[in-house]
Amino acid sequence: MLGLFKKKTNTLLGIDISSTSVKLLELSRAGGRYRVEAYAVEPLPPNAVVEKNIAELEGVGQALGRVLTKARTNARNTAVAVAGSAVIAKTIEMDAGLSDDELENQIKLEADQYIPYPLEEVAIDFEVQGQSTRNAGRVEVLLAACRKENVEVREAALALAGLSAKVIDVEAYALERAYTLMAGQLGGNVDELTVAIVDIGATMTTLSVLHNGRTIYTREQLFGGRQLTEEIQRRYGLSMEEAGLAKKQGGLPDDYQAEVLTPFRDAVVQQVARSLQFFFAAGQYNDVDYILLAGGTASISGLDRLIQQKIGTPTLVANPFADMTLNSKVNASALASDAPALMIACGLAMRSFD
Numbered sequence: 001m002l003g004l005f006k007k008k009t010n011t012l013l014g015i016d017i018s019s020t021s022v023k024l025l026e027l028s029r030a031g032g033r034y035r036v037e038a039y040a041v042e043p044l045p046p047n048a049v050v051e052k053n054i055a056e057l058e059g060v061g062q063a064l065g066r067v068l069t070k071a072r073t074n075a076r077n078t079a080v081a082v083a084g085s086a087v088i089a090k091t092i093e094m095d096a097g098l099s100d101d102e103l104e105n106q107i108k109l110e111a112d113q114y115i116p117y118p119l120e121e122v123a124i125d126f127e128v129q130g131q132s133t134r135n136a137g138r139v140e141v142l143l144a145a146c147r148k149e150n151v152e153v154r155e156a157a158l159a160l161a162g163l164s165a166k167v168i169d170v171e172a173y174a175l176e177r178a179y180t181l182m183a184g185q186l187g188g189n190v191d192e193l194t195v196a197i198v199d200i201g202a203t204m205t206t207l208s209v210l211h212n213g214r215t216i217y218t219r220e221q222l223f224g225g226r227q228l229t230e231e232i233q234r235r236y237g238l239s240m241e242e243a244g245l246a247k248k249q250g251g252l253p254d255d256y257q258a259e260v261l262t263p264f265r266d267a268v269v270q271q272v273a274r275s276l277q278f279f280f281a282a283g284q285y286n287d288v289d290y291i292l293l294a295g296g297t298a299s300i301s302g303l304d305r306l307i308q309q310k311i312g313t314p315t316l317v318a319n320p321f322a323d324m325t326l327n328s329k330v331n332a333s334a335l336a337s338d339a340p341a342l343m344i345a346c347g348l349a350m351r352s353f354d
Helices: 057-071 100-113 148-160 171-182 226-236 240-249 256-282 303-311 332-353
Strands: 013-017 021-030 033-043 077-082 087-095 122-131 138-147 164-170 194-200 204-211 214-222 290-294 315-317
Touching: 013 057, 013 148, 013 332, 021 057, 021 332, 033 057, 033 332, 057 148, 077 148, 077 171, 077 332, 087 100, 100 122, 100 138, 122 148, 138 148, 138 164, 148 164, 164 171, 164 332, 171 194, 171 204, 171 214, 171 290, 171 332, 194 256, 194 332, 204 256, 214 256, 226 240, 226 256, 256 303, 290 303, 290 332, 303 315
Parallel strands: 013 077, 077 164, 194 290, 290 315
Antiparallel strands: 013 021, 021 033, 087 138, 122 138, 194 204, 204 214
């Protein structure tokens, strides 16, 4: 056999279920270069997901069915994520000579001292990180645990759309993985930088600080793009859906810029400054090399320049697809405008190549 017809790798669709939409992304890879094969975004019914918890299974399942149809993909296996706030992560030390099975048994024996829930209610996973710097003959093991109901409700929503969850990840790790694609944007080696990724979603803003490519700090706060949508709705007498569309597509009265958008942009700058202050107060850092804006709100025109001007740190809008090629069915301009909101979906889709 010449192996000309190599079997396609087991493609995983990266699916990010956020508070207002489901986002789907499919990647392929050839010779180290990624290609976007399919992508789609589908809004969720109001309050179907509340603070990253699925509240209405049916509504989410139906939105997943629609996003799948929109993306025109045949793949059915997925990688999805749970929120960092739902996960307990601890680095523990174990003997270096243990096999994976022995490690697993040992961790199950010891896990109850790290996890505040009954063990039958949690899903546990672990990954060996490398040699312990403190003790020769021991390895550092990252232990992650999450309540089973968080995982099961995602699996159930996917099943309603005929999808199957092959990988359950954590949002912060998916973000880390997508961040590795940013080298071109950040002028070189991302592993040597301290970068603040500010993910501004609809209702939640998450600050993740990465140092040498690893997350060293995260903080969530209730603030997001929905505040702008609600202000548009209130001021111009629109429905929530109309306000959301107007925010994206324009066509609002002349006073919108000065009366609504400018105060909101100022509020975003304040939130970013405050989040960074908390980070600086917490430890040995008093500066970051870059601020990367992610999430749907990041694409508000001029926001990156305003933050850079007010905070004095180079600020960029994240685009994990800058160096990728696109399948001809992918709408390039739509992908470019959705790019900052697709960081987590991108990091999940990259699990196909682990």
